[in-house]
Amino acid sequence: MNQHRFETDNAPRWEETGHLVTLAEKRQWTPELERLPALFRQLCADLSLAQHRMYGAKLCGELNRLVLRARNVLSRSGTGETGGTGGSLWATFPRAVRREWRLLIVNMLLFWVPFLAFIAAAHYNERWIFAVLKDQDMSNLDRMYGQENAGAFLRDKFGSDFGMFGFYVYNNISIGLRTIAGGVLATVGAVFSTALQGVLLGASFGYVHYSGNTERFYPFVAGHSSFELMGLILCGVAGTRLGMAVIHPGVLSRAEALKVTARRALPIIYGGPLLVLLAAFVEGFWSASSAPPELKLAVGAALWLLLAAYLLLAGRERRA
């Protein structure tokens, strides 16, 4: 059979296929669409034949395009590719965190060691603080937790609550996302970002110890501390996991390893920033509220326990 006859014989069928694909793309479901799978299989056979017989580029290109469009309307689900996280995030997130317990320990150290070290160093010599914090940071801390004008940190209107919430989302989640992304550079970006957060927060805590009012400070930070710190640390876990694919790809090529690792780390890539978002809610609408300090501290401790229990226990397979 020559190309001319091949074209004239099959053109009406291709036209019908194209028509049905257009309908499906517009999501107009008609009974005719039941013919589409069969037409699609025939179309695939036509394309193979045209390719094998080296019919012209125009015909092959036309069929190629139609096959792709038909395939996309016939198989819309993304399963098997970088699609879902393999179940609901509620269960896959803690599971993935437990699977990465080694990196979790590493990132915990990366954050907590500079954090505690800076608090301790600031206790002995306050110059450590001035080396890290800008004047602006310190005057902000003074305004919120300073010795004078007690209660200035209490926001009295919903408006300012919402304003701060927007700021926390914009600032903190962006830090988390950048931490994950930076990890791709052989973990360097993630390690740097996590440790830097430890340093900055440690210096801030140290400054409040040095010149501020800790009785105002701790009730404020207690509520959101668990979600925010663990969220940032878990962003670090996700970032270092991606970086490890570059450093130690194993039997795979680096490109392939990155792809596979990203799919495995996906629950943490979602979960870490979501924890930071949760922290932004708490920090925006609860931490500055006028609840008694004892209650705030208790709530903060309870949230730490709750988060630990969730990450340790949730999503475990039930044994029969």
Added chain:
Amino acid sequence: MNPSAPPDKLDTMQRVELASGVEVELHPAGPLVRAGAWMIDLLWIALINFGLLMVHLLASFTVGWEAGGGLNLLLAFFMSWFYRVLFEVRRGATPGQKSRGLKVVMTSGAPVTWSASLLRNLLRGVDFLPGLYLTGLASCLMTRRFQRLGDLVADTMVVYANPSDGPVSLIPSGHWEGARPPALALSREERGAIIRFAERLPMWSESRRQELADHLRELTGATGQDGVRRLMSIGRWLRDS
């Protein structure tokens, strides 16, 4: 990497095998056209941000400056991380990509998924380092599918939405003396090459046509204009009879 592609391939076409066994071609887009798309997106983002500024001002007058500022930051957060994701998943391409005839797909040719689009845009900042997408450019040049780091991680690529396939299909008239069988038995590849020569003829200057046809003087038994004409006749015969 696609092991089935011959290593000395000149074009950038990516062959992908579908579940039904047929191979389709995807045409990856290079860094230059993507840079153009990116700049158009920058303009769009600037425009939208300007619109959002208006929303911000309006909101600030109705709900107060502090809440308005919070709203503004929320919107800025959304724009910087999710503007492209939304367009890529819902439309297949950002406005900039669409205007350049590009779209984002999985390397399997399937539509891009939410997770994949989030991942590839999450890593945009890394690809930008140390400036002007130098990392992404290096990555593009080192991968067969022009994938930047974000594409590698998300298993996606940017392709031409409607790959152009040569301007003309019918063998133009005035170039043949009627269909005529080749004097030698030709292989499948050889027949395909002659048909493609006939299809692409209008794209070339006369001297280029003759230069190419002269390579086949043993088949056509002629050179120059006669050679082209005879080759066209063979092409016509191969295609139509």
